[in-house]
Amino acid sequence: MEFTFNMPTSIRFGKDVLLSDPSPLKLGERALIVTGKNSGRKSGALYDVKSALNALKVPYDVFEGIENNPKVEQCKALGDEARRAGADFIIGVGGGSPIDAAKAIAVFAKNDIPCERIFRYGYDNGILPIAAVPTTAGTGSEVTPWSVLTVDAVQTKRSFGGPDTFPRVAFLDPRYTYHMPLALTRNTAMDAFTHAFESLISKKASPMTDAVNLYVLRAFGACFRPLETGDVEPLREKLMLLSMLAGTTIANTGTTLMHALGYPLTYFLDIPHGKANAIVMRTYLYELNAFRKDRLMIALDALGMTYDALMDYLARNYPVPFSRNDVDLERWAEGIMHASSARNTQTPLDKEHILTVYERLWDEA
Numbered sequence: 260m261e262f263t264f265n266m267p268t269s270i271r272f273g274k275d276v277l278l279s280d281p282s283p284l285k286l287g288e289r290a291l292i293v294t295g296k297n298s299g300r301k302s303g304a305l306y307d308v309k310s311a312l313n314a315l316k317v318p319y320d321v322f323e324g325i326e327n328n329p330k331v332e333q334c335k336a337l338g339d340e341a342r343r344a345g346a347d348f349i350i351g352v353g354g355g356s357p358i359d360a361a362k363a364i365a366v367f368a369k370n371d372i373p374c375e376r377i378f379r380y381g382y383d384n385g386i387l388p389i390a391a392v393p394t395t396a397g398t399g400s401e402v403t404p405w406s407v408l409t410v411d412a413v414q415t416k417r418s419f420g421g422p423d424t425f426p427r428v429a430f431l432d433p434r435y436t437y438h439m440p441l442a443l444t445r446n447t448a449m450d451a452f453t454h455a456f457e458s459l460i461s462k463k464a465s466p467m468t469d470a471v472n473l474y475v476l477r478a479f480g481a482c483f484r485p486l487e488t489g490d491v492e493p494l495r496e497k498l499m500l501l502s503m504l505a506g507t508t509i510a511n512t513g514t515t516l517m518h519a520l521g522y523p524l525t526y527f528l529d530i531p532h533g534k535a536n537a538i539v540m541r542t543y544l545y546e547l548n549a550f551r552k553d554r555l556m557i558a559l560d561a562l563g564m565t566y567d568a569l570m571d572y573l574a575r576n577y578p579v580p581f582s583r584n585d586v587d588l589e590r591w592a593e594g595i596m597h598a599s600s601a602r603n604t605q606t607p608l609d610k611e612h613i614l615t616v617y618e619r620l621w622d623e624a
């Protein structure tokens with residue numbers, strides 16, 4: 260047996276965790292805080308981060324306007340801005356979008372490189388240290404090295420990451436997620452769930468990632484019903500924990516075909532990331548049943564669900580919201596063939612096969 264498991268992020272979890280001990284937030288002498296248009300304020304996280312920096316006597320600038328599914332160009336412009344302002348660390352506050360953007364800004368701030376160069380990990384001047392304060396419970400980005408950015412030049416999302424792009428510290432306070440709308444709660448929960456599910460399937464899975472993923476899947480088995488009925492407030496702390504745990508595993512295994520299949524739904528149809536995964540999950544399960552049945556059975560057993568029960572749950576809650584005629588499946592399939600995550604699944608990846616995988620979305624509709 261051979262494996263490596265890295266988790267260099269210091270994980271600080273709990274209510275009021277940031278203000279009760281702000282000192283680990285001091286990663287330099289001047290911070291740039293980046294957050295979404297409203298999430299930093301709405302969640303209370305931005306207020307806490309500013310208060311913590313004030314207590315630490317660290318000056319800072321704030322950018323409130325990271326787009327959802329951030330574009331690489333916006334990150335480059337903010338990296339240039341961080342350099343001009345003399346920021347020596349970056350704090351990402353918000354959902355996966357601002358935290359992923361923080362990682363890219365930390366690279367661009369130290370390296371005056373063209374946008375497309377960031378996707379080749381390895382940067383001459385290193386990168387600025389990053390702190391992450393999540394306000395959603397889904398991506399686990401606060402503990403992954405990955406940054407997923409929208410790239411219009413290739414009409415999809417691309418990611419980069421390596422040992423240097425892990426946040427140094429993550430502050431996870433479930434209070435920041437208390438006011439998340441139900442749809443956002445459901446979508447982000449499905450993202451966390453699919454991370455654990457895919458990480459268990461991944462050909463890079465190890466005993467370390469299996470141990471964590473089995474824990475996460477067992478706990479998720481009990482979350483599906485309240486997520487469906489909308490009784491989500493009692494789940495807040497648990498979802499934030501599961502999301503972070505699943506982040507620690509995809510940090511090491513990456514995602515698989517399901518994420519690759521979902522990206523075009525987000526890029527071309529603006530479907531939120533976690534929901535896109537849930538919509539393509541049924542055709543992905545069919546694929547696993549044909550080619551990775553051993554691992555599929557382990558995942559279902561941990562969830563405490565049969566194949567049919569999971570299929571029914573997904574069909575009920577995540578029907579395909581677009582028609583076959585609305586989309587260019589040929590183009591989508593070509594993108595999958597080049598996605599490194601798809602290769603982690605050990606299923607066929609030729610274009611004809613991927614087309615049949617996508618066509619199956621409408622099979623029983």
Ligand code: NAP
Binds near residue numbers: 400532
């Ligand atoms: P998001 O794109 O960061 O945010 C979605 C929406 O939720 C935004 O409108 C945001 O508002 C709002 N929001 C965030 N926190 C809120 C709160 N506490 N209360 C109310 N509204 C809130 O969503 P996400 O699902 O967390 O992140 C998705 C992104 O992460 C995608 O780009 C995806 O590809 C990426 N991702 C990355 C990884 C990784 O390992 N790095 C893993 C999975 C996914 P604002 O606009 O005001 O911010």
Ligand code: ZN
Binds near residue numbers: 454
């Ligand atoms: Zn994801």
